[in-house]
Amino acid sequence: MTVSNAEIAAVLEEIADILELEAANPFRIRAYRNAARTLQAFAPDIASLLASGKALPKLPGIGEDLAGKIGEIASTGSCALLQRLRGEVPTGLRELLKVSGLGPRRVGRLWHELGIQTPAELHRAARSGQIRQLHGFGEGSEEKLLQSVELLLHTPQRWLLARVAPIAERLLTDLREVPGVIEVATAGSLRRCRDTVGDLDILVSARRGSPVIQRLTGDAQVASVLAAGTTRASVRLHSGLQVDLRLLSPQSWGAGLLYLTGSKAHNIALRRMAQERGLKISEYGLYRGKQRIAGDSEASIYQALGLPWIAPELREARGEIEAAQAGSLPHLVELGDLRGDLHAHTRASDGRNSLEEMALAAQAAGLEYLAITDHSRHLAITHGLDADGLARQIDEIDALNERLSGITLLKGIEVDILEDGSLDLPDSILARLDLVVGAVHSAFTLTKEQQTRRLLRALEHPHFSILAHPSGRLLGERPPINCDFSALIAAARERGCALELNAQPERLDLDDLHCREARDQGVPIAISSDAHSTLEFAGLRFGIGQARRGWLEARDVLNTRPLGAVRRLLKP
Incomplete structure (x- = not known):
């Protein structure tokens, strides 16, 4: 089995962490971090490319030395x-690096x-x-x-969805090649697209005698085998992620997939419905007495209970069964519904590519x-634009749009929302833009009243278009700001502003519950990549997963609309 891009990136991140613990050259540390981010967003499987005899493609910020280490990691x-x-x-x-509020530099100080x-x-x-x-x-930091270390000590480790997804995809690809395998799938919180994953559940349907258990336990990335039998196995990878595999018969495939996908609350609700009909549901099938009446597919079980199939992202016992009974399940948004991306960066601030490179990459990703x-x-850390720099970029975008075909660049800015709610640039330059994306990047610890007042004032600005990553959270690192989000959603509706669902894996912000609240209030959501390189548009799929958990349909998403309609909506 090959080493995934995510696993290669994790090794590079760990190198950067230890170098920072040792107070090494900051440029060297940054090189490893940038390379890790580049590989996370790179779609082709590097290990497979190298194994086939091809050279590592030219990637931004990766020179000969780093390329050699990537090759070493890919093979071992x-x-x-x-x-x-x-x-x-x-x-x-x-x-210690897992403690929220502690980066490598501060951990190094605590150690030394x-x-x-x-x-x-x-x-x-x-x-x-x-x-x-x-x-x-x-005293405040202490x-x-x-609080953070107590949370860590008492909370099981969870992994970012985007970290686990490529590992799962690589394992599924390899397991499909095992003789006798009929079908493979992920289950659990990964299949439900939760923003973090506790462990990786893999289901396999195979003919008798298939060596699928041996294939998993013999994988080079397995650090230890926790259990291995004839129908199940549990292993821990070198990364620390636990992988649980279940082997199912074809006639129980749907029942097992349904049961092990969860959530627990959704399964309990289905079990109650089955009992009311004199039926019994388990991971092996739906039974009337000893007779199995459904179970080879998920749809067969739902149908036997009088329900249409329910998408995994909705299975959280938040009204999906009632909606299914009423025939009002949402037609969930899909990646192919997106026509544009409303948040991306170039090397003019902290991005790694030019305007034209970002435009062509967005076009290659199917965006208009x-x-x-x-x-x-x-x-300051992003080397951002002042009014003069933004004015020059506006002219550059206008000139580039005259040459581009099939893709249009919109002129925007991610402007800081200052502590008092004012914006970091004058109205005279903001008025020249197609959209103004406002964001909180400082003063995260204001009181609920202060933070709410700050954001409400920002939304009142006449040129404000979209509130970026509204809660400011970083999964596993920084909690959401303390804010009255219901008041914020109501104000966005009143002003005609949109809220962003930022698809960056460590953000996925808005969360699913606030997405649904915004949808119910008629506030459009912009699913944005926040791409800092040409490789990061692929991350939009994780934003789509979060949107589906929030019951969003294509009509609820701002950037599923054609360009003309978006232009009108961006100017509240």
Whole structure:
């Protein structure tokens, strides 16, 4: 089995983390992080390309040295540099990096100055008041770290959806090639497109004697075999992800897929419906007494219960069964419904490609229009645009649009919403744009009243179009801001603004519940890639998964509309 791009990227990220722990050259650290991000977004399977004798394609920011390490990782799952670096730092430091609010630099300081090497040691130090003694931490930081490390110590590890998806796709591709295999599929929270995944569930239907269990347990990426029998196996990969495989008979395929996809609450509701009809449902089928009456497909079970098939993303016991009974299930949005992308960056701020390169990549992804929304200057780390720089970019986009065919660039900006709710650029330049995407990038800890007032004022701005990543969350790293989102959604409806569903894997923001609330209030959602390179438009699929969990149809999504309609809606 080959090493997936996501697994290669994870190795590069770990190298960058350890280098930062050791206070290595920041340019070297950045090179590994950029390479990891590039590989996450790169669609072709690198290991397969290299195994077939082809050279690694030219990728931005990846020179000869990095290309060599990528080749080493692709063939072995690791590299000599990582093994050496792991030996230079305590193992527990990698666990400390999972604590929200701690990056490699701060973990390095805790290690060097207080000797803290594990989450448990951090917990003891925070409770005893040692953390606040360090310069740059303080009592408030200590309290937040105490809360974060307690959460980590008592919460099972979860993985970003986009991290697990390519691993699952690679495993499914390989398992399909095993002799005797009839069908393979993922189940669990991955199939329901939850933003994070606890472990990876794989189901296989195969003929008797198929060596599918042996194929999984013998995979080079398996660090340990937790269990292995005739119909199931559990393994832990070197990345730490647990993979559980179930072998099902063809006649039980649908029942097993339904049962193991979940959610638990959805399954309980179906079980109750079955009992009311004198039936019994299990992972093996739907039975009347000892007679199996359905189970070879999911649809057969739903039909026997008087329901249409329900999409996995909806199976959370949030009214989907009632909607199915009433014939009012939503016709969920699909990736092919998107006609444009309303949030992307170029090298004018923190992106890695030119205007034209981003335009052509968006066109290759099947899009008809792309909004260029580089950062404004307030966010210093992005080297954003001031009014003069934005004016020059406006002229560049106009000139480029005259040459482009089949794709149109929209003139935009991702402007910072300042703490008082004002925007980081003057009205005179914002008025020249097709859209203004506003975002919070600072002051995340304001009170609920302050944060709500801040965002409501921003939405009142006459040129405001879309609120980007509205909650500001970073999954596993930063919680959502404290805000009255119902008031925010109501204000967006009143003003005619849209809310963004940011498809970046660590964001997936809005969450599914707020997506549904916005839909119910008639507020359009923009599903945007927030692409920082030509490779990241592929991430739109994760935004679609989140949108489907939020019951969104194509009509609820702003950028499923043709360009003319979008232009009109973007100017509230």
